[in-house]
Structure formats: C-alpha cells, structure tokens
Amino acid sequence: MGHKMIEQEIVDGFAEAIREKHIYPVYQPQINHSTGRMVGAEALMRWLSPVYGMQSPADFVPVMEAHDLIFRADVHIFASVCRFQRKCLDTGVPTVPISVNMSRRDVFQHSYVEEIEKIRKQYEIPVKLLRIELTESSAIGGMELIVDTIEKLHACGYIVEMDDFGSGYSSLNILKHLDVDIIKLDLGFLEGDIGGRGGIILSSVVQMAKWLGTPLIAEGVETMEQADYMKSLGCDYIQGYLYSKPLPESEFLVKLGQTDHEATAPAMKLINAMNAGKFWDPDSMETLIFSNFVGAAALFSYQDGLVKILRVNEKYTQELGMRLTEKETIDFNPWQELNEENKRIYEDTIRKAIASKGEETCETWRDLHSKCCGDDRICIRSHIRVIGNAGGQYLIYAMVQNVTAEKKSYQEVYESDQKFRHASEQANVYAWEYTIATKEMRPCFRCMRDLGLPALVKNYPEPAIEVGIFPPDYADMYRDWHRRLAEGEPSLDAIIPLTVGRIPFHVRYTTEFDENGKPLKAYGSATLVVDGEKDKENA
Numbered sequence: 001m002g003h004k005m006i007e008q009e010i011v012d013g014f015a016e017a018i019r020e021k022h023i024y025p026v027y028q029p030q031i032n033h034s035t036g037r038m039v040g041a042e043a044l045m046r047w048l049s050p051v052y053g054m055q056s057p058a059d060f061v062p063v064m065e066a067h068d069l070i071f072r073a074d075v076h077i078f079a080s081v082c083r084f085q086r087k088c089l090d091t092g093v094p095t096v097p098i099s100v101n102m103s104r105r106d107v108f109q110h111s112y113v114e115e116i117e118k119i120r121k122q123y124e125i126p127v128k129l130l131r132i133e134l135t136e137s138s139a140i141g142g143m144e145l146i147v148d149t150i151e152k153l154h155a156c157g158y159i160v161e162m163d164d165f166g167s168g169y170s171s172l173n174i175l176k177h178l179d180v181d182i183i184k185l186d187l188g189f190l191e192g193d194i195g196g197r198g199g200i201i202l203s204s205v206v207q208m209a210k211w212l213g214t215p216l217i218a219e220g221v222e223t224m225e226q227a228d229y230m231k232s233l234g235c236d237y238i239q240g241y242l243y244s245k246p247l248p249e250s251e252f253l254v255k256l257g258q259t260d261h262e263a264t265a266p267a268m269k270l271i272n273a274m275n276a277g278k279f280w281d282p283d284s285m286e287t288l289i290f291s292n293f294v295g296a297a298a299l300f301s302y303q304d305g306l307v308k309i310l311r312v313n314e315k316y317t318q319e320l321g322m323r324l325t326e327k328e329t330i331d332f333n334p335w336q337e338l339n340e341e342n343k344r345i346y347e348d349t350i351r352k353a354i355a356s357k358g359e360e361t362c363e364t365w366r367d368l369h370s371k372c373c374g375d376d377r378i379c380i381r382s383h384i385r386v387i388g389n390a391g392g393q394y395l396i397y398a399m400v401q402n403v404t405a406e407k408k409s410y411q412e413v414y415e416s417d418q419k420f421r422h423a424s425e426q427a428n429v430y431a432w433e434y435t436i437a438t439k440e441m442r443p444c445f446r447c448m449r450d451l452g453l454p455a456l457v458k459n460y461p462e463p464a465i466e467v468g469i470f471p472p473d474y475a476d477m478y479r480d481w482h483r484r485l486a487e488g489e490p491s492l493d494a495i496i497p498l499t500v501g502r503i504p505f506h507v508r509y510t511t512e513f514d515e516n517g518k519p520l521k522a523y524g525s526a527t528l529v530v531d532g533e534k535d536k537e538n539a
C-alpha cells in the first residue's frame with residue numbers, strides 16, 4: 001500500500017477527508033534539552049487515505065494551497081487541537097501549549113483570526129495553550145498583511161512563532177518588521193554542516209535571537225551532538241527525532257502524562273535604552289553607528305567569569321594594530337591576552353559596570369600574538385557598559401582605545417631609538433598598511449611600541465620623515481615611492497638605513513588593486529638586513 005495521491009485525487013477527496021477526519025493532527029514534543037522537560041508541541045497535519053494510505057504534507061499542502069483548500073484544512077487542524085486540549089483539561093492530563101501551522105495563504109484570508117477565535121471560545125481553551133506558527137515566506141505577499149495578522153493574533157493573546165527561520169536569505173530584514181515571540185530554526189536547512197559555514201550562521205542566528213530577547217526552538221534535531229551543539233550556543237529548546245517523532249494523539253497523551261513540563265522563558269531582557277537587538281540588522285541605525293561612528297568597539301557576553309566576544313567593528317581590529325579579520329578576533333579567547341593581574345582589573349570593571357548600570361573605564365595591558373609581529377604587549381583603555389542581561393549572562397559594550405604610545409614616558413620616547421635597535425635584534429620585521437586614497441598608515445603593534453606611533457598615522461609618510469624614522473637624505477625618495485604607489489606601481493623595495501642610528505632595513509611595498517586595476521592599499525614591511533645582504537646597499 002502507499003500511493004502518492006495526484007493533484008486531482010487530493011482536490012476531489014478533500015471534502016470527504018475533512019468530514020471523515022482522515023485529515024488530522026499528530027503531535028511532536030518540544031523539549032528543554034537542559035532539563036528534559038516538555039515546553040510545548042507542534043501539531044502537524046496528516047492525511048491517512050483509506051484508499052491510498054498515508055500522505056505526506058510536503059506533497060499535499062502545496063496542492064491545497066494552490067486550490068484554496070488550505071484555509072479549511074488549517075482551521076480543521078486548529079479545531080482538532082482545541083478538541084484535544086479540551087479533553088486534557090476535562091480529564092486532568094497536564095498539557096502544554098500546542099503550536100498550529102498557519103499557511104502563508106491564510107494570511108490573505110482576512111477571517112482567519114476571527115475563525116480560530118470562534119473555535120477557541122467554543123471549546124473554552126485558554127489562549128496560552130495555543131500558538132500560531134507563521135513562515136517568513138508569508139511576507140512575500142507584502143509586509144502589511146502579515147504585520148496586520150500578527151497584530152491581530154497578539155491582540156487576542158496568541159504567542160506567534162516564526163517558522164523555518166533562516167531558510168530565506170532576507171530573514172534579518174524581514175524579522176525587524178515582525179513582532180514574533182518565538183523563532184524556530186530548522187537544522188535541516190544547514191544540511192548537517194554545523195561545523196563549517198552553517199555553524200557560523202547558526203551561532204549568529206542564536207546570538208541574534210538572544211539580542212532580540214526571543215526564545216529559539218531548534219527543529220529537525222536528530223542527534224545528541226546537534227542538541228549539545230545548539231545548547232552550547234545558548235539554544236536549549238529542541239524539537240526533533242532525537243526526542244520524539246510526531247506522535248498520534250493517543251501516544252502523545254501518554255507522553256504528556258510521563259514528562260514534566262515547564263514554560264518557555266524569555267531569552268534576554270535588555271536593561272538599557274539602547275536597543276541591542278538592532279545591532280544584528282544590517283540596515284539598522286545601531287549597526288550603522290556601531291560600524292561607522294563609535295570608534296573602535298566590541299560587543300561581548302560575560303557569564304560566570306567567562307568572556308566571549310560576539311562582535312567587533314573594523315576600527316576595533318585596526319585600533320589593536322593587527323591585521324586580523326573580525327572572525328579571527330571573535331575566535332580569539334580574550335582572557336588569553338590578559339595576565340592574572342590585568343584580568344582582575346578588567347573583571348572588576350565589568351562588575352562595577354554591572355552594579356552601576358553606567359560606564360566604567362579601565363586600562364589593561366595585553367599580550368598579543370600576530371602573524372607579522374610575533375608576541376607583543378599593548379595597553380588598551382576600555383569604556384565598558386552593560387546593555388543587557390538574562391539568567392546570569394550579561395551583554396557588554398566596550399569602546400576601546402589603544403593607548404600604548406601614550407603610556408610611554410618621555411624617557412621612553414627619548415630612548416625609542418635605542419629600543420628600536422634592540423628590538424630589531426630580537427625580531428627583525430615591522431609591518432604596516434598604507435591606504436593610498438587617504439594616505440593613512442596603520443602600523444603593527446611592534447611599530448607602535450618601538451617607534452611610538454599611534455594606531456593610525458595620517459598624511460603618511462610625512463610624520464615618519466619628521467620624527468626621523470626615515471632619515472632626511474632618504475625623505476624625497478620615500479615620498480616618491482608613495483607617488484608611484486598611487487600611480488599603480490605593483491611593488492617597490494630598497495635597502496634604507498632607518499632612524500638616526502641608520503640601521504639598514506630591507507623596506508618593501510606590495511600593492512593591492514581592486515577589480516578595475518585601481519591601487520587600493522600597499523602593504524609595507526621593513527626587515528632587518530642580515531650581514532650578507534648589506535653589501536647590496538654598497539653595490
């Protein structure tokens with residue numbers, strides 16, 4: 001047995017299937033993976049045809065949608081769920097909220113909300129025992145209708161869930177307009193790739209859901225590894241074969257009696273006027289401000305002494321003086337850079353900021369490691385502010401300033417030539433980045449420390465000539481190099497004696513071009529000349 005019904009058979013058989021209850025819901029539990037308790041269930045439509053056998057909603061739902069039958073089917077499922085909840089209430093079975101699917105076609109049916117309300121009242125079901133799932137594709141018909149529907153559902157007291165979140169590329173843009181209460185994330189869309197790119201998408205969606213203060217349910221969870229991974233990201237609610245397949249009513253009733261229940265809790269309450277949720281919307285004012293106007297800044301979470309960087313802006317990586325990408329910075333364990341004393345200073349400041357609900361400032365020295373400069377120490381001034389918290393986890397916003405150069409005493413500046421000489425014996429390469437259009441130079445942190453350069457040097461190379469890093473007899477040549485870079489010179493190199501000590505360095509530039517061949521940036525490096533090479537200068 002088991003014939004997949006064709007379109008005509010679905011259309012022709014529909015009325016009878018509803019009447020005879022061949023179309024009915026099955027129930028899939030939603031579990032809190034941390035506690036093992038049931039937090040809800042989803043009603044999924046089944047069609048068991050006496051002639052053709054069990055039909056899959058993936059096949060018949062699209063046909064019902066195409067033939068304007070889905071509205072009746074959805075209302076029928078809603079009524080069946082109400083009948084089920086009534087039975088639980090009457091027989092004293094402790095039940096959970098049950099989510100019912102609303103097709104995107106129902107959004108066009110203006111009477112949907114009135115219709116389900118009529119049924120709910122008829123069965124006298126408390127509204128908190130019913131939830132409505134919408135998919136983001138409902139927005140295809142226009143934002144207004146769906147925003148309107150959510151508003152109406154909220155007005156009646158329904159919890160509204162966003163189904164299949166992350167399946168469409170415009171999710172973030174759509175979500176900002178939709179006031180949903182729970183987000184459902186389908187792991188199936190990631191095709192098992194939770195270690196790679198899928199994992200990055202997952203963790204940012206989970207973080208974003210937290211920022212929005214929206215609980216998240218992971219759907220399609222089949223293995224313990226997946227469930228544990230979701231939990232590690234902070235998503236505890238799981239719906240999937242791991243805990244249970246969708247169950248027929250009788251089996252679900254048994255399950256309800258056997259499992260403890262609990263309510264879904266709000267994920268994160270923002271305590272500050274600044275709406276952190278909007279940081280995740282690429283078009284929001286907050287993101288614009290974060291990226292362009294606030295200077296170097298990072299967002300991180302703090303819980304039980306653990307810090308996790310969630311987001312940094314471009315200026316942050318520049319301020320630290322490293323050529324790191326945002327992702328490299330986020331993967332970094334920020335505690336690693338701090339020794340015990342500096343860690344204590346930083347943590348004290350976080351605690352102060354939590355207590356004061358205002359801004360607190362500290363300065364900490366950090367040990368950094370980068371590809372260009374090896375190990376080094378920089379001093380960072382951080383202005384710390386708590387912008388959200390929930391269940392012991394705090395969201396923190398930190399503006400940072402690299403004050404390494406400023407921290408150096410006069411004496412040290414005076415001695416910098418000595419230090420440069422000394423340092424160059426230790427590790428013999430310095431690196432920097434020169435932006436051709438703006439004449440801005442960004443040094444590596446070794447350059448900052450040994451030469452007292454700030455994180456950003458404007459009107460390069462003039463300041464380097466002024467302070468004598470490039471000696472006067474090489475000044476015009478070095479200026480000319482920058483003219484040639486702007487004209488598209490792909491690379492330059494020469495041996496130049498640097499600083500008043502005239503220590504010979506092999507100075508090189510490599511230019512980066514855009515797709516039209518326009519020069520963008522030049523990457524500079526200065527390598528201490530080893531003895532054999534020195535002869536070249538004389539030659």
Ligand code: C2E
Nearest residue numbers: 044045057058061077101102103220221222239240241242
């Ligand atoms: P959906 O709303 O995203 O439902 C989740 C689907 O994932 C269900 O498929 C469920 O059985 C399946 N699932 C749950 N856990 C796992 C798992 O661990 N692994 C895998 N591979 N799958 C899992 P189902 O029941 O076949 O429903 C398919 C779709 O049909 C639903 O996707 C929904 O879009 C639609 N549908 C189901 N019932 C209704 C309904 O009453 N009304 C409307 N309009 N659509 C419905």
Ligand code: CA
Nearest residue numbers: 042101133163
């Ligand atoms: Ca669903």
Ligand code: CA
Nearest residue numbers: 163164186219
């Ligand atoms: Ca889904």
